[in-house]
Amino acid sequence: xxxVAQNVKDLWHMALIHxxxxxxxxxxxxxxxxxxxxxxxxxxxxxxxxxNEREIGWSTLDALSRGLGVSFxxxxxxxxxxxxxxxRQAGGPGSKAFEILNAQMQAAARSRxxxxxxxxxxxxxxxxxxxxxxxxxxxxxxxAVDMFDPPDPEGNRIQPIxxxxxxxxxxxxxxxxxxxxxxxxxxxxxxxxxxxxMAHSEAINRGEPVITHPSIDVKLxxxxxxxxxxxRVLAPVYLPDGKLLVANFSQDIKxx
Numbered sequence: 346x347x348x349v350a351q352n353v354k355d356l357w358h359m360a361l362i363h364x365x366x367x368x369x370x371x372x373x374x375x376x377x378x379x380x381x382x383x384x385x386x387x388x389x390x391x392x393x394x395x396x397n398e399r400e401i402g403w404s405t406l407d408a409l410s411r412g413l414g415v416s417f418x419x420x421x422x423x424x425x426x427x428x429x430x431x432x433r434q435a436g437g438p439g440s441k442a443f444e445i446l447n448a449q450m451q452a453a454a455r456s457r458x459x460x461x462x463x464x465x466x467x468x469x470x471x472x473x474x475x476x477x478x479x480x481x482x483x484x485x486x487x488x489a490v491d492m493f494d495p496p497d498p499e500g501n502r503i504q505p506i507x508x509x510x511x512x513x514x515x516x517x518x519x520x521x522x523x524x525x526x527x528x529x530x531x532x533x534x535x536x537x538x539x540x541x542x543m544a545h546s547e548a549i550n551r552g553e554p555v556i557t558h559p560s561i562d563v564k565l566x567x568x569x570x571x572x573x574x575x576x577r578v579l580a581p582v583y584l585p586d587g588k589l590l591v592a593n594f595s596q597d598i599k600x601x
Contacts, residue, residue, distance in 0.1 A: 362401055365420060366409065373413060384412030464489040464511075466556075469578060469594040473554055478582045486594075491515070491526065492582070493591040495549060496542040503530065503541050506590070513575060513595040518565060533563055544579055545591045554580035573597065 370380050377395060381388035386408045394401050406420045464486055472486055491514055492507035505523040508515050520526045530538065540559075548555045560574045577595040584590065 360398065362406070362420060363395060363398055366395065366401070369409075369413065369415065369419070380409070380413065384408045464594070466576060466578060466594065466596055469580075470554060473580050473582075478580060480582050480584055480590075488512075489594060491593045493545060493593065495589055495591065496545040501535060501538050501542060503538070503545050503591075505530070512593070513597065514593075517571065517573065529565060532565070537561070537563065548579035548591055549581050549589065552581055554578045
């Protein structure tokens, strides 16, 4: 019985790998041949494995990861992230709008997985409400979240104390520590910093997550101009000793 269960699990995982590869190539507008050439893998073997639903080895997945610039976590995760809305009968009221929204949500989920960050806004909110903001069971989320001390209104600054390695700020500002994030934020205008202080203070005062959709247009320390519209949730969180912090989870907005 265990052998049967294991075989079923292996078949499911293999089907999921094929599904992920097909979605990735579609998103990148690549044919099987183009992908194989780009990644330096034998086209015949790769194409046959996809068309005949044969097993694809880890070395091939590693080559795809490197050649197509996506996180290996995308392939190794057991999460498809491709069915985000309940099915709706074709031709029913609003079915076309439903199909468009579902496709957009699927693309956004895959985009997070490509970058190695598989945390969604709903994941963060589910965690916060389940724990009432206490920093417990946070291991699966912390790589996507930046943490801050309560803001200093007089200093007109927010104070990062932890930079999530896959948070939007870490990736886009190319920082890897709270100190680097602090230096980047200090380079923002007084007006922008005042807006950040106000937003963090609002989350503390309300005692619950606050979701906004800010736009930002700044020149970074490395000389690049950074323009972004993103979805942001700021939430008060509490250490075991009761100390108050502010958590920031943000996501790109890539479609209307």
